[in-house]
Amino acid sequence: MSDATERLIDGLVADLAPVRPLPRMRSAFAVIVALWAGLLGALAWRQTTLTGGVAAVGWLMDRVYLVAFVALIVAALGGTVSALASGTPGRERLELGGLGAACSGLFAGAIVCVVGMLGGPGTAALVAGTREGMCLGESALLSLLPAGVILAFLVRGWAMRPWRAAGIALLASGALGASIVHFGCGFLEPGHVLLSHLSVPLVLVLLGLYPLGLLLARRTG
Amino acid sequence: MAADETRRSPDAYAETSDARFAEWMAAAQRGDGDAYRALLEALRPRIRALVGARVRDPAAAEDVVQNALLSIHRGRASYRPERPFMPWMRAIVRNAIVDHFRDRARRGDREIPLDVELWADDDSGREVDDAVLPPELAAALAALPPAQREAVTLIQVEGLSVAEAALRAGVSAGALKVRAHRGYRAMRASLDGARIGGEWRSGALPGAGPGQGGRGTR
Structure with missing residues (x-):
């Protein structure tokens, strides 16, 4: 063995301090899903109260809107699994599998929306700005909580590919937030769904990748 | 155990x-x-x-x-x-x-060639302090921001490996390499600026006063 490696091992042993092992991935996943379900439940309860006992989920009859909801859930859950796995060495298959599910979900949702736009009245019904901005903003706000949990997990863990981990975490958080907003929005226009709900994960990745990636890269890079 | x-x-x-x-x-x-x-x-x-x-x-x-x-x-x-x-x-x-x-x-793309002969004659490999560096090099080193100076010193002066230096500095190996690279670049610019026609310009570097800059003519 080289002297340098011997010295390094001595240094590592001297630098040893007790650490708490990373929480189980499934525990972190359960916390995130519970948060998401809690927010979704609170929204459903509020809507039920406002509408005098009838939940405003008339969109269940709209196929495009329903498919987009399922797509967002797949993206949210797949992305969350992938993001958590990216902070744990040896879980690369899970990471790539989750990422594949998330991207496939968003892609399928986008395709369905585009097909819906082509078959419907087009984008004439889109109210430029106001409603889209509101949904985007609310989604981003609702993404903060799950993003915080995922980030805490990644910071305690060991994200070997910090930039990829940051991107997946943002994608998952965006999909989690957007799925809640999608549940309560009820504006069935496919163009709106595409621009203001399905695009949220992408927007968050674009906005947050640099700071979050830098934060993780400083730790592991 | x-x-x-x-x-x-x-x-x-x-x-x-x-x-x-x-x-x-x-x-x-x-x-x-x-x-x-x-x-x-x-x-x-x-x-x-x-x-x-x-x-x-x-x-x-x-x-x-x-x-x-x-x-x-x-x-x-x-x-x-x-x-x-x-x-x-x-x-x-x-x-x-x-x-x-x-x-x-x-x-x-990233390699920064420094005049390696300028570094102290460190057959011992370590325990070398700034005092044995040529003045112009010591001055260029002293002019670096603390984090870069630490990285360059640990690797080039003390002769530690990147991993050892990263452990000592309390950063990742990648971060240490980036700091050292920035340090080399800044030192290179500083040393180039201090040389005119292959000769050291007296007092061109902080800390390299008159009479101290005549050694590095490579």
Whole structure:
């Protein structure tokens, strides 16, 4: 063995301090899903109260809107699994599998929306700005909580590919937030769904990748 | 853990089972230094074998082994004792190898040639302080921001490997390399600015007063 490696091992042993092992991935996943379900439940309860006992989920009859909801859930859950796995060495298959599910979900949702736009009245019904901005903003706000949990997990863990981990975490958080907003929005226009709900994960990745990636890269890079 | 158990020859660890590694790592997470030393000593030949299969140059392979050991150290909290140890360790080693090849691919663009002969004659390899550096080089070093100066000093003056220097500086190996690279670039610019027609310009560098700048005429 080289002297340098011997010295390094001595240094590592001297630098040893007790650490708490990373929480189980499934525990972190359960916390995130519970948060998401809690927010979704609170929204459903509020809507039920406002509408005098009838939940405003008339969109269940709209196929495009329903498919987009399922797509967002797949993206949210797949992305969350992938993001958590990216902070744990040896879980690369899970990471790539989750990422594949998330991207496939968003892609399928986008395709369905585009097909819906082509078959419907087009984008004439889109109210430029106001409603889209509101949904985007609310989604981003609702993404903060799950993003915080995922980030805490990644910071305690060991994200070997910090930039990829940051991107997946943002994608998952965006999909989690957007799925809640999608549940309560009820504006069935496919163009709106595409621009203001399905695009949220992408927007968050674009906005947050640099700071979050830098934060993780400083730790592991 | 008994101390003699931690000082076995590397070959003695060849048959160490995954469960034993997991046990040692769990003890290391609780702060048991003897178990941690046993773990690192036992891992070393395995890591070297994994790295040696991909990295032919022995010196580069040793650097990769060290970076992998540092990553294992820094990321030890990410291991959960109920899970198998080897996949966790292999993933970290694989990542260190990938980083090595990425680094090598980028090196052509990033390498900053300094006049290496200017560095102190450090046959001893370490324990060299700024006092033995040529004044112009010492001045260029002193002009660096503290983080860059620390990185350059640890690697070039004290002769530590990147992993050792990163451990000492409390940063990742990648971050230390970036700091050192920025330091080399700044020193290069500083040294170039201090030379006119191959001669050192007197007092061109902070701390290099008249009569101190005549040595580096290369």
